[in-house]
Amino acid sequence: MNGPSSKAVLFLLPAVALSTVVFLLPFGWLVYASFKVQGQGSLLMADGLSVANYMRLVTDSYFAAALWRTVWLSAVSTLLCLVIGLPVARLIATGSGRAKGLLLALMLVPLVCGALLPSLGMIHLLGSLGVVNGTLKMLGLIGGSIKLLGTTGGVILGMVQAFLPLMVLPLVNTLSRLPRDVEAAAASLGASPIRVWRRVILPLAMPGIVAGAVLVFCAGFTAFVTPQVLGQGKIATFGTVAYQQAALVLDWPFASTLAVVVLVAIGLTLILSAQFDRLTKRRRALA
Amino acid sequence: MKIARALQLVWTALAYLLLLAPILVLILASFDEAKFFRFPPQTLSLHWYEAAAASGEYRSALSASAIIALCAGTISILVGSLAAYALARFTFPGKRLVEAVLLAPLVLPLIVWAIALLQIYAALGMSGTLAGLVLAHAVITVPYTVRIMVSTFERIDPNLEAAAASLGAPPLAVARRITIPLAMPGLATSAAFSLLISFNDVIVSSLIAGARWITFPVRLFAQLRSEGVDPITLAIGATIIAVILLAAIVGEYALKWSRHL
Numbered sequence: 001m002n003g004p005s006s007k008a009v010l011f012l013l014p015a016v017a018l019s020t021v022v023f024l025l026p027f028g029w030l031v032y033a034s035f036k037v038q039g040q041g042s043l044l045m046a047d048g049l050s051v052a053n054y055m056r057l058v059t060d061s062y063f064a065a066a067l068w069r070t071v072w073l074s075a076v077s078t079l080l081c082l083v084i085g086l087p088v089a090r091l092i093a094t095g096s097g098r099a100k101g102l103l104l105a106l107m108l109v110p111l112v113c114g115a116l117l118p119s120l121g122m123i124h125l126l127g128s129l130g131v132v133n134g135t136l137k138m139l140g141l142i143g144g145s146i147k148l149l150g151t152t153g154g155v156i157l158g159m160v161q162a163f164l165p166l167m168v169l170p171l172v173n174t175l176s177r178l179p180r181d182v183e184a185a186a187a188s189l190g191a192s193p194i195r196v197w198r199r200v201i202l203p204l205a206m207p208g209i210v211a212g213a214v215l216v217f218c219a220g221f222t223a224f225v226t227p228q229v230l231g232q233g234k235i236a237t238f239g240t241v242a243y244q245q246a247a248l249v250l251d252w253p254f255a256s257t258l259a260v261v262v263l264v265a266i267g268l269t270l271i272l273s274a275q276f277d278r279l280t281k282r283r284r285a286l287a
Numbered sequence: 288m289k290i291a292r293a294l295q296l297v298w299t300a301l302a303y304l305l306l307l308a309p310i311l312v313l314i315l316a317s318f319d320e321a322k323f324f325r326f327p328p329q330t331l332s333l334h335w336y337e338a339a340a341a342s343g344e345y346r347s348a349l350s351a352s353a354i355i356a357l358c359a360g361t362i363s364i365l366v367g368s369l370a371a372y373a374l375a376r377f378t379f380p381g382k383r384l385v386e387a388v389l390l391a392p393l394v395l396p397l398i399v400w401a402i403a404l405l406q407i408y409a410a411l412g413m414s415g416t417l418a419g420l421v422l423a424h425a426v427i428t429v430p431y432t433v434r435i436m437v438s439t440f441e442r443i444d445p446n447l448e449a450a451a452a453s454l455g456a457p458p459l460a461v462a463r464r465i466t467i468p469l470a471m472p473g474l475a476t477s478a479a480f481s482l483l484i485s486f487n488d489v490i491v492s493s494l495i496a497g498a499r500w501i502t503f504p505v506r507l508f509a510q511l512r513s514e515g516v517d518p519i520t521l522a523i524g525a526t527i528i529a530v531i532l533l534a535a536i537v538g539e540y541a542l543k544w545s546r547h548l
Contacts, residue, residue, distance in 0.1 A: 008377040012385055015370035015429055018362075019388050022426045026403030027395070033406060088299045103303075105535075110306060112531055114487030116504050116511075117524045121309030123516060124316040124324050131312050134326030161305055193291050222396040225489055229511045239398060246402045247494055256406070259399040266396060 027263070033256035045253055053257035063241060067261070070238040073152070073227070074220030077159040081167040081216045082209065084160065089171035089208075090201065094180060104172070107165045115162065115225040122158050122230055123149065150232035158230040163219050167212035174208025175201075206280045214273045218266050238262060310528060317521035324518070335522035342519055345503070349523070352486055352502040355417070359424030360481035364474060366425070367432025372466075374433070375440035393430045401494040408495055415497015423491050428481035435480065439473025440466075472545050479538060483531065503527075 036045040037052050057063050092103045110118055125131045126148035133145040148154045178201070186196045202209075224239030231240070238258065246255035317335055319328035339345060370389060374382065392400075404423060405414065413419035443466065451461045467474070489504040496505045507520050 005377070005379050008373040008379050011369040011373035014366040015389055015433065016385060018366060018422075018426055019391060019429065022404070022422055023392055023395075023400060024388065026400055026407050029407055030399065030403040033403075084298075084302050084305070087295050088302045091295050091299045103299075106303060106307065109310065109532070112483060112487075112535065113310060113528055114489070114504065116487070116489050116507055117313060117528060118309040120507070120511070120516070120520065120524055121311070121313030121316070123511070124326075124521075125309055125312045127324075129323065129325040131308075131315075131326045138327070157305075161309060164302065164306055218396070222398050224398060225508065229508075233512070242398060242402060243494070246405055252402075252406050255402050259402040262396055262399050 030256045030259050030263075033253050034260045036253040036256075038251055038253050053254050056254065057257060057261065062236070063258075066236040066238055066241045069236065070221055071265075073156060073159065073237060074217045077156055077163060077220045078167075078213050078216045080156070080160045081164050082213060085164055085167040085171055085212065086205070086209075089168045089175055092168070092172045093175035093178070107168055110162060111165050115223075116229075118162060119158060119226055119229040122154075122161065126154050126157070126230070149230060150234045152231075152235060154230045155227050155235050155237075158226040159220050159223060162223075162226055163216045166215040166219055170211040170215065171205060171208040174205050174211075178204055203280075203284070207277065210273050210277050210280075214269060217269055221265055221269075222262060313521060313528070314525045317518070317525040319518070322518060324516075324521075335518045336526070339519045339522040339526075345506070345519060345523055348501055348503040348506045351500050352504070355420050355424055355492075355500065355502060356482045356485035358417075358421040359428055359485045360478055362421065362425035363428040363432045363481040364478055367429045367477065368436045368470070368474065370429075371433045371436030372440055375437050376445065389433045390430045392427045393434075397427065397490045401491045404491070405494045414495055415499060417500055419495060420492060420500055420502075423495060424485040424488060427488065427491065428484045431480040431484060432477040435477045436470070436473050439470050443469045472542055475538070475541070479534060486527075 033045070034053055035049040035051065037050055038044075039046040057067075092100055092107075095103065123130070127133070128145040128147065128149075130148075132148065133142070136142045136146070148157075182200050182204075183196055186200050187193070191199065222239055223237070224243045227235055227237040228240045228243070231237070233240075238261070242255055242258040242262065245251050245258060249255075315328070316324040318331040318333070319325075320330040320332040320334050321328065370385075373379075374386060374389075401423075408414040408419050447465055447469070448461050451465050452458070456464065486502075487504065488502075489508050492502050493505045493508050496502065503523065507524070510517060510520065
């Protein structure tokens, strides 16, 4: 036994054991359980393996609709986060000193508050007696109240609020590495601001855009607190459906199937984004 | 150019308004005396803060959260810093794999894992136990400790440890007198992150919680799912946010101050 190596094993063992046994092994169980079915009227699984859960997922329109809804809710949130976040990230990246530090710190606030407390605030922002409706009524713009809670729009707003930092932070990271005067250089050569964005900033920001988009899309796909609370149980997404099956219906094999589908979807997203990243890099190398 | 700059400023201000609005509204609503918040609020008072302080039900939820966070944080610091030390100081085959295994909870979706853990805990009779919750929380906080501590140890000169050892200090004394004091800022940051992650967790806890160890987020989520908002939770939520932000500011200054030493 050599010294440093055996020491390394000793130091790593508790953490690796914890992560492997408590974190990674359960994923294996999940795949197994997803091919089981629940016995009649019991929590125990019936004997034998089957693809019944997967068939149910494909044939039952409730789950297929939830899957589809989750994909497009996540896609729309990702797009909105990108549109809202790009100018913000550019401003932070080109800023300096205290203002930059303050803006970055404020960007972290929703992340450190967790998922639940901002949702609790959102309820009072969007509710029929909430801040948005109250303000509009005071301004005399509306007579009754607009329904925002329990709608798709409300859920998207909540997801954008919760996940905006996931888009902005990688963008700031990439944009900070651009030379500060690219804009001025391009403009001095006669490019309009829109052209500068389209031809210079956006292509150079692509790695950050992809990274942020992947983070927001995956967060949206697995979200369940925000859609549950702001959707008031009326907007079924994959996260809320999986949670219901696991915690309320107690059909664990089917919940496992839903969980496996989430894993596959996220795996696909990561593979696609890596391909896209490689493609843009190759194109830039050619150009 | 000037117009573009002004537009960018206004856009950024609106984005931050959206980002922070729910938290500001939560704080405002917690001071509304009415049982059902209505904007604009009629009378502001500390009524719900007093009610929160008097409520045994929420006190037990908060203490469950605190106990679980403290236990999980302790495990996370012990286990995570040891592993981080090995990753920062030694080279060995399979290092990349070990790192990937340790950081996996940052990447893989927790809701998927929680659905699996729920079944395994049920089979082992661990669902709803303190040990089960603490283990689950320790696992999701370890990657934060590992990340922070690897970069902390990498910034500590190994020659300091070697020098102490060559002067005859036994390994434990080197750790106690040299490594741990130098790693203190990193350890404090890891502890803060571990407590935060554990304290905020809804996903894992609400799936594996039993009847005895109900954390504050689990209680709040159950309430939002069924009965609607109890204004007491607004007061507690606003307090939690205030504590988190205060801790972040104090931590930031303490870190700056420690670098001047």
